[in-house]
Amino acid sequence: MSEMGELDVISHLSVSEQRKAHFAFIGPHHIESIYLVGDPTTLPTLDTLQQLTSGIDLGSIATLHGGYYGEEFARLALQPALASQLVSISSIQDKLALLRAGRVNVILEDLSVLRYWQQHQFADAARFQPLLKVYESPVYFGFSKTSLSASQLRMLADSWQRLYQQGELVPIYQKYQIDELKKLQPTPLL
Known part of the structure; x- marks a missing residue:
């Protein structure tokens, strides 16, 4: 869709070589921290991700269809012991519903999403x-290189830099419990 100019902006985009060809990255605006999330009273303790390929079976682990969980996870997910535990789900809401219903034991989710559920007292x-x-x-915010000109992308990057330097983003970060401001220093990739 982005290649044809049908998709102008994506709000939560991590950088990859493939995506760099189609998107300019403005931000970052968030540090995504993906965790295995589940009920610790019913699951074995994990110290490393590699344990999922060598003996520890969590049952069904819900992933978001098309989600990216890093190089290590992608490599380990190719191994049969972990691959057999993975279930691809189409939405975050469906992942939560399946977890709450006991249809999956664990989900892969951003810590900020879990904190949101807890703060807003979602059931369970x-x-x-x-x-x-x-x-x-x-x-980052990902802006289509097809839809927007280089000068428009530069203007967006400069505007984000200005908001950051003027401290306009700090109240937003604080509201959402983002405390790693150094990691959020603007680094546009145009």
């Missing part, structure tokens, strides 16, 4: 906890 949210960090990465 307090029962689910982060079990193991899988991946951490800055996420």
Whole structure:
């Protein structure tokens, strides 16, 4: 869709070589921290991701269809012991519903989403906890290089830089409990 100019902006985009060809990255605006999330009272303890390929079976692990969970996870997911545990789901809401219903034991989810569920007292949210960090990465606004000109992209990057330097973004970061401001220093990739 982005190649044909049908998609102008994506709000939560992590950088990859493939995506760089189609998107300019403005931000970052968030540090995505992906965890295995589940009920720790019913699951074995994990110390490393590699354990999922050598003996620890969590049952069904819901992933977001098309989600990116880092190089290590992608490599390990090719191994039969982990691949057999993975279930691809089409939305975050469906992942949560399946977890709450006991249809999956674990989901891969951003820590900020889990905190949102808990803060807004979604049913059973307090029962689910982060079990193991899988991946951490800055996420950006992705603007289509097909839809927008180089000068428009430069203007957006400069505007984001100005907002950051003037401190306009700090109250937003604080509201959403983002405390790693150094990691959010603007680094546009045009």
